[in-house]
Amino acid sequence: MVDIAFIKATADGIAALLFPDLEAVVHDVRSGRILHIANGFSRRKVGDESLITDLPELADGPDVVGPYE
Numbered sequence: 001m002v003d004i005a006f007i008k009a010t011a012d013g014i015a016a017l018l019f020p021d022l023e024a025v026v027h028d029v030r031s032g033r034i035l036h037i038a039n040g041f042s043r044r045k046v047g048d049e050s051l052i053t054d055l056p057e058l059a060d061g062p063d064v065v066g067p068y069e
Helices: 004-017 056-060
Strands: 024-028 033-038
Touching: 004 024, 004 033
Parallel strands: none
Antiparallel strands: 024 033
């Protein structure tokens, strides 16, 4: 099981490091929803559909997927 607090902190750190050019988004692949957004500049928000369910590697069920473009 992945520690979601660690993943959120990692997203915050990467977004801070690459500010203002990166938006880091944490997705819950089980629920298909966005869990966290760091340095958000898109119109997405926490709770929105993640829209990544069409990635074939998600069918294998890993806890963490990425990074991906």
